[in-house]
Amino acid sequence: MYFDLGEQEEKCIIEEIPEDMLVTGNFLLEPWDLKMLIHSAHLGVTVTVRDPDHEILMSKRFGKFGKFTFTAHTSGQHYLCFQTNSTRFAVFAAERLKLHLDVQMGEHSIDHNTDKTKDNMVTLENNLSHLMDQMIYITKQQEYQREKEEVFRQISEETNSKVLWWAVVQTCILLSVGFWQMKRLKDFFIAKKLV
Numbered sequence: 001m002y003f004d005l006g007e008q009e010e011k012c013i014i015e016e017i018p019e020d021m022l023v024t025g026n027f028l029l030e031p032w033d034l035k036m037l038i039h040s041a042h043l044g045v046t047v048t049v050r051d052p053d054h055e056i057l058m059s060k061r062f063g064k065f066g067k068f069t070f071t072a073h074t075s076g077q078h079y080l081c082f083q084t085n086s087t088r089f090a091v092f093a094a095e096r097l098k099l100h101l102d103v104q105m106g107e108h109s110i111d112h113n114t115d116k117t118k119d120n121m122v123t124l125e126n127n128l129s130h131l132m133d134q135m136i137y138i139t140k141q142q143e144y145q146r147e148k149e150e151v152f153r154q155i156s157e158e159t160n161s162k163v164l165w166w167a168v169v170q171t172c173i174l175l176s177v178g179f180w181q182m183k184r185l186k187d188f189f190i191a192k193k194l195v
Contacts, residue, residue, distance in 0.1 A: 004096040005029075005045075010083035013101075017072040018144035021106050021137070025080065028065040028100040043097065044085045052076030061085055075144045106137030 005011060017023060029045050047068050049058040057078075058070045072078060082099055 001102075002098055002100045005082065005084050005099050006096050008084060010081050011099075012079045012081040013103075014077050014079055015103065015105070016144075017075070017078045017105060018140040019072060019075040021072045021140055022069065023072065023078075023103065023105050024067065024069045025101065025103045026065075026067050027062075027082070027102070029084070030064070030098050030100070045099065046083045046085045048079075048081040048083070050079040050081070052078065054079070075147060106133065106140065 001013075003011060015023070025047075027045065027047075029043055031043075043064050044061060045064075045066070046059065046061050047066070048056060049068075049070050051057055051072070051074055053074070057073070058068065060068060062068075080103065082101075084097060
């Protein structure tokens with residue numbers, strides 16, 4: 001994906017990440033306009049990663065391109081924020097920068113250099129390792145979805161029980177008001193000697 005950044009502007013993306021998941025990101029910052037290409041050597045990005053509790057897991061300054069890696073310690077929404085750390089293009093304040101971003105979770109790319117070797121075992125081991133990493137990633141995603149489903153089910157059950165008690169309270173109030181009105185009408189008719 002890519003998005004544009006202005007001078008000293010911070011933009012964040014939100015990723016649902018399960019616990020103990022390795023996340024790797026690659027990015028490239030480039031100017032939209034050729035006029036800024038002269039100043040692009042001074043461009044840079046600050047990458048900040050926050051966990052679901054908004055605690056900073058990682059904050060690091062990079063140049064125009066870079067690679068960052070972190071491991072999620074808790075399940076939930078993680079915030080990946082990017083901010084330009086250069087004011088060199090203040091002359092072109094109306095211009096924006098394009099940030100290309102590639103985020104991979106739990107995947108380890110296959111080293112294609114091993115395919116060039118004559119040893120098929122190394123290639124098979126590499127492919128097997130990749131498949132095992134994929135299985136671990138899928139298992140952690142399933143566990144995370146089960147946790148979210150359990151929380152949702154508990155909230156639904158609590159809401160249903162509160163609605164039931166509210167209905168019981170309303171029924172009791174309606175019955176009490178009805179009996180009170182009948183008694184008042186009966187007393188009224190007796191007082192007026194209509195009965």
